[in-house]
Amino acid sequence: MDVEPEDLDKxxxxxxxxxSQVGDASAYVEKHLSGISGDGILFVGIESTVAETRAALSENIDKLQQLATASGDEMTRAANHYRLTEQTNTAANSKPR
Known part of the structure; x- marks a missing residue:
């Protein structure tokens, strides 16, 4: 199996x-799940559920951002490793014997 460092970079x-797009999801959650309150029967007991849901979503969004960032960084390191390995192998194979 051949690995193309450029594909890993992409x-x-x-x-x-x-x-970087995770911020949009976070803003959406805050916009649509913040400040829900009311005195009507429909809202009795829902405020705490919405607050818990917002907190859980925010936590998951933060984790997604961390994972995507870390994965991108690791993928870049892997591409660089493959490049270095290829250069090393090419240099070793080009030496006279």
Missing amino acids: FAKRLKELA
Whole structure:
């Protein structure tokens, strides 16, 4: 199986783009799940459920951002490792015997 470092770089870039888009998800959660309250029958007991849901979503969004960022960084390191290995192997194979 051949590994193309450029493909790993492309995937790393996509992961980092994903991590940067997580802020949009966080803003959406805050916009739509903050400040829900009311006196009507419909809202009795729902405030705490919405607050718990918002907290859980926010925590998961933060984890997703951390994982996507870390994965992108690791993918970049893997691409660099493959490049270095290829250079080392090429240099070793080009030496006269």
